[in-house]
Amino acid sequence: MILIPEVLTILILNVIFTLFSVIAFFLSLKIFLKWDINSNSTLQYTLEKQSYLTATIIKYIFIIKVPLFLFFIFTLDKISNILTGAMCGAGVVDATDYGNYLFVLKIINLYIFAYWLALHSEDMKHENQPYTKAKFGFFIIAFFLFISEIVVEGVMFSSIDLNEIVSCCGTIYSSSTGSYISQIFAMSPTLLLSMFYGIFVLLLIFYFLKRNYAFAISNILFILISIITLITFFGTYIYELPSHHCPFCFLQSDYYYVGYLLYTLLFTGTFYGITSGFINTSDTNRMTNYKKSILFNFLYIALVSFYPLSYYIKNGVWL
Amino acid sequence: MIELINITKIYDLNKNDQVVALKDINLSINEGELIILKGSSGSGKSTILSLIAALNKPTSGEVTVDTKKISKLPDNFASMYRRDNIGFIFQKYNLIADISVKENILLPLIPLNPDTGELDEKLNIVMEKFKISHKKETLVKNLSGGEQQRVAIARANVNNPKIIIADEPTANLDEKLSLHFIEILRELKKAGKTIVVATHDPLFFDLDFVDREIQVSNGTI
Numbered sequence: 001m002i003l004i005p006e007v008l009t010i011l012i013l014n015v016i017f018t019l020f021s022v023i024a025f026f027l028s029l030k031i032f033l034k035w036d037i038n039s040n041s042t043l044q045y046t047l048e049k050q051s052y053l054t055a056t057i058i059k060y061i062f063i064i065k066v067p068l069f070l071f072f073i074f075t076l077d078k079i080s081n082i083l084t085g086a087m088c089g090a091g092v093v094d095a096t097d098y099g100n101y102l103f104v105l106k107i108i109n110l111y112i113f114a115y116w117l118a119l120h121s122e123d124m125k126h127e128n129q130p131y132t133k134a135k136f137g138f139f140i141i142a143f144f145l146f147i148s149e150i151v152v153e154g155v156m157f158s159s160i161d162l163n164e165i166v167s168c169c170g171t172i173y174s175s176s177t178g179s180y181i182s183q184i185f186a187m188s189p190t191l192l193l194s195m196f197y198g199i200f201v202l203l204l205i206f207y208f209l210k211r212n213y214a215f216a217i218s219n220i221l222f223i224l225i226s227i228i229t230l231i232t233f234f235g236t237y238i239y240e241l242p243s244h245h246c247p248f249c250f251l252q253s254d255y256y257y258v259g260y261l262l263y264t265l266l267f268t269g270t271f272y273g274i275t276s277g278f279i280n281t282s283d284t285n286r287m288t289n290y291k292k293s294i295l296f297n298f299l300y301i302a303l304v305s306f307y308p309l310s311y312y313i314k315n316g317v318w319l
Numbered sequence: 320m321i322e323l324i325n326i327t328k329i330y331d332l333n334k335n336d337q338v339v340a341l342k343d344i345n346l347s348i349n350e351g352e353l354i355i356l357k358g359s360s361g362s363g364k365s366t367i368l369s370l371i372a373a374l375n376k377p378t379s380g381e382v383t384v385d386t387k388k389i390s391k392l393p394d395n396f397a398s399m400y401r402r403d404n405i406g407f408i409f410q411k412y413n414l415i416a417d418i419s420v421k422e423n424i425l426l427p428l429i430p431l432n433p434d435t436g437e438l439d440e441k442l443n444i445v446m447e448k449f450k451i452s453h454k455k456e457t458l459v460k461n462l463s464g465g466e467q468q469r470v471a472i473a474r475a476n477v478n479n480p481k482i483i484i485a486d487e488p489t490a491n492l493d494e495k496l497s498l499h500f501i502e503i504l505r506e507l508k509k510a511g512k513t514i515v516v517a518t519h520d521p522l523f524f525d526l527d528f529v530d531r532e533i534q535v536s537n538g539t540i
Contacts, residue, residue, distance in 0.1 A: 037391065040325070040381045042332070045390075048376070052394065127396045 001158045004082070006075040010068075011157070014150045017065070020057050025143045027054040028136040035133045051132055055120055058139055062113040065146075069110050070260055072153075077251055083166055089248035090169035096159040102152045109149050111271060112142050118275040122285075169246035173231065185245065189233050196229045200301055203273070207290050215290065216277020222297060223270040230262070230304065237307035242319045262303060269296030321348040321371055321482070321513065326380035328366050328538075340366040342538040343380070349530075350481075353504065353514040355523050358535035364517035367535065368484050371515060372405045373397040384482070402430060406475030410487035412467050414474070416460035420451060423459055424474045445473040449503065465496040472503060483507055485516045489523075497522050504528075 031051050036044055076089030086092055093099035116138055123131035199222045206215040231245050238250045238258065251259035273293035276286050312318055328341040341363045348354055356364045369375040370382050373389045382390040389400055401407075414423050424442060433441075446452040449469045459467060468488065475483060485504075489497035497520065505528050507514060516523065517535075524532060533540050 040377075040379055040390070042327075042379045045376055045378060046332075048391070048393075124393065124395065127392060129393060 002079060002160045002162065004078060006078050007157050010075060011154065014153065017061050018150055021061055021143060021146055024054050024057045028139045032133060032136045032140060037128060059117065059120060062117050065113050066110060069106055072106065073251055083162065085166040085168055087168040088246060088252060090172050090246050091166045094172050095166040096156050098152050098156040098159060102156050105149050105152060109145050110267060112145060114271045115275055116142055118279055122279050122281050169249060170244065173245040184228055185232055192229050192232060196225050199225055200297060203294065203297065207294055212277045216274045219270045219273030219293065223266060226266050234304040234307060236319055237311050240311065262300065265296050265300040269293050269300055320350055320385060322383045324381045326370065326377045329378045332378060340538055344540050346540060348513060348515065350513055351511050352530045353508045353528060355529050355532045356517040356535050357519055357532055359519060362535045363538040364535050365486050368486050368515060368517050372407055372484050373400050402427060404480050404482055406480040406483045408471050408475050408485040408488050410490045412471040414459045414467060414470055417458060419456050419458055420470050421455045423470055424477050427474060427478050441477055445477050449473045464491055468492060468500065481513060483512050483514045487518055488516065489520045
């Protein structure tokens with residue numbers, strides 16, 4: 001077990017989260033099974049009180065948990081300083097069998113938690129609380145993912161062996177490995193970039209046409225292509241090294257922590273885009289979410305595009 | 320139209336010391352009516368008022384106001400309902416002692432964020448109506464009991480609510496001030512307000528402008 005202050009903070013928070021989420025889980029189960037907004041029974045009034053308490057517990061867990069993702073990345077970076085061979089968070093993720101699963105789980109949960117918060121926010125805007133049953137039902141599913149993340153996180157931190165030499169990101173994200181990552185590198189950058197900018201154009205088209213589901217699905221595609229192009233193309237311009245494809249190194253001070261800004265813009269933009277398609281909200285709210293999504297996604301595009309353009313302007317050549 | 324349908328209210332439900340405040344009561348109050356709820360302390364009068372004002376929720380049953388199910392409202396909507404519809408006069412006035420009369424009266428308007436002109440207009444109307452204009456800048460703690468009650472009434476009316484609720488409004492007043500309060504009630508009734516007063520003060524009984532007197536005892540009517 002590696003016990004630096006950042007890991008201890010995460011573990012202590014996880015214990016607190018587990019305790020409260022278990023309480024919220026059993027209350028959610030009861031509310032989900034017995035909720036009937038039209039009933040005037042004692043049970044329904046009790047559930048209405050409990051739903052307020054339960055939603056508050058869940059809300060605060062998720063409100064803390066969403067930004068904690070950035071703290072988790074920061075912690076990986078801190079651990080890489082004491083883990084032999086690791087140059088950044090990538091080495092830490094790869095140091096155990098659980099790192100990659102945890103990372104994927106955390107990204108999925110990030111959207112699930114944020115979606116729950118959006119659903120709750122929408123529910124609280126209506127007198128008849130139309131999403132109450134749905135949001136507690138959704139939490140019941142989210143709870144298992146949430147607990148899985150906590151368990152895998154604990155197992156990952158306890159599995160890190162400081163005496164073992166781990167791979168650095170240069171090896172993990174090398175095009176010469178036989179992994180799925182190398183297959184991505186084999187794809188044509190022109191094709192990937194066309195898809196990247198093309199999907200953003202699609203987002204704009206669906207925004208003007210007000211196609212909710214198409215807009216949401218385009219956002220899902222946008223996050224996938226954004227991460228791929230960040231690793232294969234844009235990242236190399238941030239590092240100014242054509243062979244370096246790490247999605248973690250630009251979170252370090254050498255690159256002015258730009259990775260935190262990039263990921264925040266990308267996750268925020270796509271989150272607004274995805275939720276506005278899947279929550280039945282008023283047209284005004286939906287348009288506001290669309291605009292936020294477009295704005296954050298555009299800022300992400302502008303920022304990642306800045307690096308290759310400035311490199312070309314300075315040097316007159318592409319990498 | 321206010322309707323209480325099969326209302327039961329139990330405080331500290333499922334605890335050893337649970338108190339049954341109301342037992343399956345039904346009550347309808349028409350728009351513009353003035354109702355006196357009379358009964359001894361602990362009979363359930365204040366609980367009825369708190370349910371109409373959405374300050375409390377029943378254990379079972381339903382409270383509706385103009386067909387809106389107010390007993391089912393989430394807290395944020397209950398607050399809006401109170402802000403827009405209810406003027407509440409409390410037994411102990413519930414004023415903030417260390418701020419001025421003007422500031423106390425304007426408190427219910429703050430969440431609406433009105434402009435200064437509108438605030439002044441509403442303030443002046445209620446201050447003149449309840450004869451408290453001369454104490455506008457005085458701190459509430461420096462007022463007499465009767466003046467404090469007039470401030471409480473002014474505050475309850477500043478939003479021009481359609482329902483006025485008064486809980487033992489004359490409990491801290493002498494007879495002269497109580498009679499003055501009754502005159503104010505008469506004016507409010509003339510203005511078309513729906514008024515529900517909980518009291519055991521005999522001065523309120525058999526008044527000519529009261530529509531109904533309802534006896535509340537042991538949680539029943």
